[in-house]
Amino acid sequence: MSAADDVPLIRLAGITKTYGEGEVAYQALCGIDLEVNAGEFVAIMGPSGSGKSTAMNILGCLDTPSSGEYLFRGIHVERLGRNQRALLRRHSLGFVFQGFNLLARTSAQENVELPLLYRGEVAPERHAAARRALARVGLNGWETHTPAELSGGQQQRVAIARAIVTQPDVLLADEPTGNLDSKRSHEIMKLLVELNRDQGITILMVTHEPDMADYARRIITFVDGAVASDERRNGKNGASR
Amino acid sequence: MTSVVLSAFLLALREIRRNLMRSFLTVLGIVIGVAAVVTMVTLGNGATRAVSEQISSLGSNLLMVRPGQRLGPGRDSAGAPAFRKADAELLRSQIGGLKEVVPVAGSAVTVVAGNNNWSTTVSGTSNGYLPAGNWQIASGRAFLDDEERAGKAVCIIGATVRRELFGTRNPLGDEIRVKSFACQVVGLLVAKGQGAMGMDQDDTLLMPLATVQRRLTGNQDVSSLMISLHDGADTPAIMARIRSLLRERRKLADNEADNFNVMDTKQIAETLSGTIRTMTGLLGAVAAVSLLVGGIGIMNIMLVSVTERTREIGIRLAIGALEHEVLLQFLIEAVVLSASGGLIGIVLALLACIGLSAVLSMSFLFDPSINLLAFAFSAAIGVIFGYMPAQRAARLDPIEALRHE
Numbered sequence: 001m002s003a004a005d006d007v008p009l010i011r012l013a014g015i016t017k018t019y020g021e022g023e024v025a026y027q028a029l030c031g032i033d034l035e036v037n038a039g040e041f042v043a044i045m046g047p048s049g050s051g052k053s054t055a056m057n058i059l060g061c062l063d064t065p066s067s068g069e070y071l072f073r074g075i076h077v078e079r080l081g082r083n084q085r086a087l088l089r090r091h092s093l094g095f096v097f098q099g100f101n102l103l104a105r106t107s108a109q110e111n112v113e114l115p116l117l118y119r120g121e122v123a124p125e126r127h128a129a130a131r132r133a134l135a136r137v138g139l140n141g142w143e144t145h146t147p148a149e150l151s152g153g154q155q156q157r158v159a160i161a162r163a164i165v166t167q168p169d170v171l172l173a174d175e176p177t178g179n180l181d182s183k184r185s186h187e188i189m190k191l192l193v194e195l196n197r198d199q200g201i202t203i204l205m206v207t208h209e210p211d212m213a214d215y216a217r218r219i220i221t222f223v224d225g226a227v228a229s230d231e232r233r234n235g236k237n238g239a240s241r
Numbered sequence: 242m243t244s245v246v247l248s249a250f251l252l253a254l255r256e257i258r259r260n261l262m263r264s265f266l267t268v269l270g271i272v273i274g275v276a277a278v279v280t281m282v283t284l285g286n287g288a289t290r291a292v293s294e295q296i297s298s299l300g301s302n303l304l305m306v307r308p309g310q311r312l313g314p315g316r317d318s319a320g321a322p323a324f325r326k327a328d329a330e331l332l333r334s335q336i337g338g339l340k341e342v343v344p345v346a347g348s349a350v351t352v353v354a355g356n357n358n359w360s361t362t363v364s365g366t367s368n369g370y371l372p373a374g375n376w377q378i379a380s381g382r383a384f385l386d387d388e389e390r391a392g393k394a395v396c397i398i399g400a401t402v403r404r405e406l407f408g409t410r411n412p413l414g415d416e417i418r419v420k421s422f423a424c425q426v427v428g429l430l431v432a433k434g435q436g437a438m439g440m441d442q443d444d445t446l447l448m449p450l451a452t453v454q455r456r457l458t459g460n461q462d463v464s465s466l467m468i469s470l471h472d473g474a475d476t477p478a479i480m481a482r483i484r485s486l487l488r489e490r491r492k493l494a495d496n497e498a499d500n501f502n503v504m505d506t507k508q509i510a511e512t513l514s515g516t517i518r519t520m521t522g523l524l525g526a527v528a529a530v531s532l533l534v535g536g537i538g539i540m541n542i543m544l545v546s547v548t549e550r551t552r553e554i555g556i557r558l559a560i561g562a563l564e565h566e567v568l569l570q571f572l573i574e575a576v577v578l579s580a581s582g583g584l585i586g587i588v589l590a591l592l593a594c595i596g597l598s599a600v601l602s603m604s605f606l607f608d609p610s611i612n613l614l615a616f617a618f619s620a621a622i623g624v625i626f627g628y629m630p631a632q633r634a635a636r637l638d639p640i641e642a643l644r645h646e
Contacts, residue, residue, distance in 0.1 A: 114556075118563075162560070
């Protein structure tokens with residue numbers, strides 16, 4: 001990641017997103033400029049409808065902006081096609097969702113192996129990597145359990161294991177603690193901080209809970225589709241920057 | 242790529258097992274369609290082969306001339322005069338290209354040997370009957386010239402008559418009683434098996450023509466003429482010449498209908514096998530409609546499956562599955578579904594064929610190509626009817642799909 005020294009990992013310039021056309025057009029994002037460097041732990045906050053989820057979808061290469069530039073390690077994401085963005089997600093991004101989004105009736109092990117499957121890795125390597133990732137999130141011995149047999153906190157840990165098993169550059173977490181009680185939420189946040197600190201994974205996290213945002217070293221607040229504030233501070237539990 | 246295919250295959254099996262009842266009902270159309278096609282074609286092949294065996298057992302290029310008008314409803318043979326032995330000699334001398342002209346005088350009799358008796362048909366004929374009817378002598382001999390001339394009490398028996406009267410015992414030299422006279426068995430025919438209409442060809446007894454005429458029927462009538470032609474003979478032309486010669490001899494005026502009929506046995510057998518082919522084709526077409534309906538059933542259930550699993554598709558797309566990988570996954574699922582239907586159908590068809598060929602006493606002809614074809618066709622149905630749902634899955638917007646409840 002030598003490129004990270006001179007080129008920021010993520011650079012948004014004048015990003016807009018408009019849904020619909022004509023009279024019913026709704027501008028979710030109106031000109032976002034943003035840079036994120038490798039290794040940052042960023043919390044994105046803001047009220048409902050402020051555009052934070054839209055921004056997250058664009059950052060996660062799931063959606064394309066209506067205008068503006070999105071450079072991911074110098075690559076113009078807005079110019080990529082659907083499949084090219086899928087490949088970018090496959091190789092560089094990891095996702096954690098509010099609703100966990102694990103495959104039902106599928107063991108934790110198989111859920112974690114899924115991204116490796118699409119990378120074309122052979123079975124023995126998949127198994128070993130998935131076990132390592134599950135161990136990393138503290139789920140040794142739970143490999144064969146299906147999501148229905150796991151608690152919410154454990155499910156989210158499986159989801160995090162799935163996100164990090166490919167050793168991505170960026171972990172995108174959309175309200176990762178939204179469905180968890182306070183105790184589990186803090187456990188998850190501590191896990192994310194550790195991953196950020198120990199493995200240098202850049203984390204972008206959407207949350208509406210100030211408690212959770214406190215773990216991040218940088219808090220970006222969205223209001224009405226624009227960045228209202230962008231403050232850097234010392235995160236709890238020693239996030240890296 | 243291979244790991245994606247393998248995992249899609251395993252996933253498809255898991256999904257089918259999870260929805261076992263639904264999957265079974267879905268593939269029922271394919272099962273019935275494939276079973277029907279394979280059964281029809283297999284039985285049709287068996288029937289066609291039975292007919293072609295019949296054709297060859299008749300001997301090639303065989304004509305039958307009988308008194309009376311042609312077979313079928315309203316057949317009128319009562320008033321028609323029978324043939325005489327002289328008719329056979331006339332045809333032989335007047336028409337070229339005939340291999341044999343064999344007069345046959347038939348009579349239904351009960352024959353007795355020891356404590357056994359058996360009802361069969363006696364054909365009074367000459368040695369020419371054997372090559373013309375494609376018969377071979379298994380043991381013993383044909384008639385001697387003086388036996389034919391003098392009408393001696395000798396006979397050649399078919400395999401069924403031998404079994405009924407003598408069991409496994411050698412009948413040569415033994416005597417059987419036919420009506421009031423005793424008749425010596427001089428020969429045994431090679432078994433031919435069942436004929437096209439299900440009759441037993443081996444249930445037959447041959448005697449010299451003169452013997453039958455003198456001792457059984459008591460007249461000089463010949464009930465039919467068997468005419469075998471040389472290979473490559475112009476059958477229609479010869480039939481026309483036979484017809485005009487017989488009309489002349491029987492003194493029929495121009496406005497009178499024939500009081501005899503000339504029948505090409507090969508042609509009859511060919512017509513019969515043509516009919517079987519048509520029936521097979523027709524039933525095959527009905528089965529093909531069943532396959533089409535089965536395919537639509539698969540498409541329907543795959544669409545349901547895609548809707549049910551929208552979230553799963555969203556997850557796969559989000560973590561970096563390419564469009565064609567998702568497409569492949571659902572396509573494989575559709576093919577596994579339809580191909581397993583095809584397999585079940587083939588197994589059912591084979592069971593049905595084994596059962597039916599026993600009931601219809603027909604030979605069971607396993608044809609690997611139709612089974613392979615039916616299997617490939619059922620898999621192709623999966624591809625054709627699974628494509629649209631799979632494409633729908635592949636084209637989902639990952640954001641929308643993840644939000645789907």
